[in-house]
Amino acid sequence: MIQQSAPEIIYSALTLRDEINDISSRLEGVGAVFGSISLPLPRLSPSELGFIRVVSWLYVHYFESGKLGTEFLTELVGEYSVNMVELSKSHRSLVQRLRTYCQHNLDPSQSHSKEIRIACEQWFNQNCGTRVPRSDEHWETILRVIILDACAYLGCLRDILRCIETDAEASQIINQWTLRISRFHAPHEFDELITEVAADFGREGIDPMRLRKRYYDRWRKEFEVKTDNCDFHVEARKLIEHVLLSEQQEVLPITGKDIMEKFSIAPGPRIKEILLEARQIYNTQPCNKEALLEIISQNLFNKTED
Structure with missing residues (x-):
């Protein structure tokens, strides 16, 4: 029996992907499992580069363009095809880990990085x-195995x-399936809201993609x-605000250097006192850098007057 080459196998994968989309598109309200992707069909030579390209290509299919549909169908594997349950779960997880392994820095001091490696x-x-x-043989x-x-x-x-x-x-x-689709909100929708909430909190320095x-x-x-008639903007804002309040409220929008420059105060214990006062103000009245410095200025002036 002649062994299929890697290019022949990846074209089989393409055929299966298109067949999946053909079937799902004919299910009312579902549509294609895999949306369009910007990555071209990966070139497989040299083999090391081909491996990295294929891992990225699969990741985009499983966790981006086809995330919702592949997750839903994978959950049904146990009901219809018991012998494929382990492969389905392990393959998705492996692709996710390989993508991190091949394209990100792994910190050996972190347990998560160690598990991936x-x-x-x-x-x-x-x-x-x-x-x-x-070696190229490796x-x-x-x-060939991953494809x-x-x-x-x-x-x-x-x-x-x-x-x-x-x-x-x-x-x-x-x-x-259609209910899950109707309740699905893409990552960029949260990014926009994170930026909005962060601005309201005076936290313009937050990286929305990183937080999301x-x-x-x-x-x-x-x-x-949630129910179908929930307001995404309202409910998502609650979730984002909860995160910012519970996990990031300790970060002030100002530093000791800002205080020294704004009020012409030399380094020393007084900087710590003002920062502690800034903490109390910010905890009760979250605001941006300029507003917080203005409140501190007013407090300092009032104390001087007294």
Whole structure:
């Protein structure tokens, strides 16, 4: 039997992806599982670069353009295809970890980074005989394995859709799916609100994308259990405000240097006293840098007058 090459296998993955979209698009209210992506079909040579490209390509499909649909269908694997449950969960998790391993700095002092490194290197060892791939043969082997696993996973999703088509309770399953779609809010919607809330709190220095990445999955699940008529703007603002109040209220918008420059005060204990006073003001009246300095100025002036 002739072994398929990596390019042949990835075209099989493309065929499965398109078949999944064809089936899901014909389910009322569902639409395509995978939306359009900007990444081109990855070039597979040299093998090491091809592996990194394929991991990115799969990540975009599973966790960005097809996040909602692939999550929903993966949850149904146990009902329709028990023998694929472990592969489905482990493959998605592996792609997520490999993307971090290949494209981000891993801090060996952090347990999460250590877990990612161990999991990826164990997978390398199982599939190419070493925890540290170096030769083109190593990379060619694991490139082929990751694409084969992707084909198995996509084939599983395709089969789940076929099962839904013939299920006597298909309407209930589709209703659950469309309900989740209606309650889904894209990351950029939260980014816009984070910027708005941060400005209201006088916290313009906050990176909205960084904050959203930390809490997005938690916030998204909150909306999955809310009623259809809830106001996204209001409810999301509550979640964002809760985070800013509970986890970031300790950060003042001013520093000791700001106080020295604004009031021409030399370094010393007085700077600490004013910062402590600024903390009390900010805790009861969150504001931006300029407003906080103005209040401090008024307080200092009043005390001088007294």
